[in-house]
Amino acid sequence: MSAAIDMSVFSETVFAIAEEVFSAMIDPEPGALQPSVEDVEAPADATYAWVDVHGEHPGRVMLGTEHETAMLLTRALLMMAQDEEVSDADFVDAVGEIANVVGGNVKALVPDPGPLTLPQVAAEPPADGAVLLHDAQFAWRGRPLGISLWSLP
Amino acid sequence: MRVVVADDSRVMRQIVIRTLRQAGYEWDITEASDGAESLQLARDVDPDLVLSDWNMPEMTGIDMLRAMRAAGMDIPLGFVTSEGSPEMREQAEAAGALFLIAKPFTADTFRETIDPFLA
Numbered sequence: 001m002s003a004a005i006d007m008s009v010f011s012e013t014v015f016a017i018a019e020e021v022f023s024a025m026i027d028p029e030p031g032a033l034q035p036s037v038e039d040v041e042a043p044a045d046a047t048y049a050w051v052d053v054h055g056e057h058p059g060r061v062m063l064g065t066e067h068e069t070a071m072l073l074t075r076a077l078l079m080m081a082q083d084e085e086v087s088d089a090d091f092v093d094a095v096g097e098i099a100n101v102v103g104g105n106v107k108a109l110v111p112d113p114g115p116l117t118l119p120q121v122a123a124e125p126p127a128d129g130a131v132l133l134h135d136a137q138f139a140w141r142g143r144p145l146g147i148s149l150w151s152l153p
Numbered sequence: 154m155r156v157v158v159a160d161d162s163r164v165m166r167q168i169v170i171r172t173l174r175q176a177g178y179e180w181d182i183t184e185a186s187d188g189a190e191s192l193q194l195a196r197d198v199d200p201d202l203v204l205s206d207w208n209m210p211e212m213t214g215i216d217m218l219r220a221m222r223a224a225g226m227d228i229p230l231g232f233v234t235s236e237g238s239p240e241m242r243e244q245a246e247a248a249g250a251l252f253l254i255a256k257p258f259t260a261d262t263f264r265e266t267i268d269p270f271l272a
Contacts, residue, residue, distance in 0.1 A: 024257030025168060078164060079171075093164040100162075101256045104235030108255075116208055116236060118161070 011035065011136040014147050017105040018138065021098065026076045027141075036137040036144065043067075043144075049095045049121045051103035055114020058152035060130055061103035063095070065145040067123070070095045072141070092121045102147060129153040155198055156180045159191035159214065160206040160233070165256075169204060169233055175260035178267070188212030192220055195228055207234035207241065218248045229270065233258065 015035050022033045047070035050062035065073075074086050074094040096119030107113050120126070130150040138145045156173075160166045166184050173180065183198055185191035189212040191205060203221075205214040212220070218230050229251050234241070237255025245253045252266050 021257045024259050078167065090164060093162050097162045097165050101235045104237075104256065107236060108238050112240070113238070118208065118210065 010134045010149060013109065014102070014106065014136045014149075015138065018102055018147060021101050021105070022140065025098070025101070026073065032141050033145075034139045036139045038137065038144070046123060047095060047121065048123070048125045049099035049119055050126070051100050051119050052117040052152060053103070053107050053110070053113050053115075054117070056112065057110065058114070059110075059133075060126075060150040060152055061099065061106045062125065062148050062150060063099045063102065063145065064125065064148065065140075066143065069140065069143040069145060072143070073098060096121045106149070154178075154180045154202065155200040156182050157185055157191055157194050157198065157200045157203045157205075158182055159185040159188065159194075159203065159209070159217070161187055161209040162206070165206065172258060172260050172263055173204075176263040176267070177260075178263075188214055188217035192217050195221055195226055200228060203228055203230040204233050205230060207232055207236060215244055215248055218245075218250060222249050231267070231270075 019033050023030055043066040045067045046064060047067045048062055048064045050060050052058065052060045071086060071091065074091050075082060075084065077094045078090065080086065100119040104116060107116055130152050133149045133151055135146055135148040158166050158169050160169065170182055183194055185194050187209045191203060192212065195203060205217065207214040214232055221228060231251045232245055232253040233256065234253065235256045237253055242253050251270050254262060254266050
C-alpha cells in the first residue's frame with residue numbers, strides 16, 4: 001500500500017481524512033482535532049485499533065491513543081454522557097469503527113487495493129513484523145492520538 | 154416505509170439510524186448484523202429499502218445484493234460503506250445497487266443521495 005502513497009504529505013493527507021471522519025461522526029463543531037508537532041511516547045495504558053489492506057502492497061492503518069481517550073471517543077461517538085458506563089462490546093466496536101472508516105479512506109488513495117480486513121482492537125499493537133512507514137500525531141480535544149501507516153510482511 | 158439497516162458494527166448501525174432521523178426520515182427500521190441476516194430479513198420483511206455495509210462477516214454486502222437479485226428480489230439497495238473506490242462503485246452499480254455512500258457521512262449526504270430515489 002505504501003508504494004502508492006506520497007509519504008511526504010502523509011500527515012497532511014491523513015489529517016484531512018481524520019478531520020472529516022471526526023467532524024462527521026464525533027464532533028460536529030470543527031477544531032476538536034488538531035495536528036500535533038509534539039513527539040508523544042506510547043502511553044502505558046493504551047488502546048490500538050487497526051485495519052489491514054491486503055493485495056499487492058499490503059499495509060495497515062492503525063490508530064493509537066490512551067485508553068481514557070479511546071473511552072472518551074466512544075462516549076462522543078455514541079452521544080453518551082461523560083459518566084455513562086461503556087460496555088466492552090461498545091468500546092471495541094466504536095474504536096474499531098473509527099479505525100475502519102479512517103482506514104477505508106486511506107485505502108482509497110491506493111490504486112487497485114486488495115480487500116480491507118475487519119477492524120481489530122487491542123491494548124498492544126500487533127507483533128507481526130509490520131514495518132512503520134509513518135506516524136502522524138494529532139491532538140483530539142487536547143489529548144494525544146496517533147494514526148500510523150505500516151507495511152505488512 | 155420499511156427499511157433494513159445492515160452493518161456488523163452495532164455502533165455504526167446506531168449512527169446510520171441516528172443520521173437517517175437527523176435527515177428527516179421517520180422510517181420503520183429493522184437491523185441486521187451481517188449479509189446473511191439481511192438476506193433473510195429481505196425475505197421475511199419485504200422492505201422498501203436496504204441500506205447495507207459492504208465488508209461484513211458471514212456474507213458481504215455485495216454478495217447479499219447478488220443473492221437477492223439471483224433470487225428474483227428487486228428490493229432497492231444502497232451501500233453505506235467505509236470504502237468508496239471507483240472499482241467498488243462499478244461493482245455496486247453492476248450488481249444493481251442504487252447508490253454507494255462512503256463513510257463518514259452526514260445528514261446532508263443522506264438527503265442528497267437518497268432523496269432522488271424517493272420521488
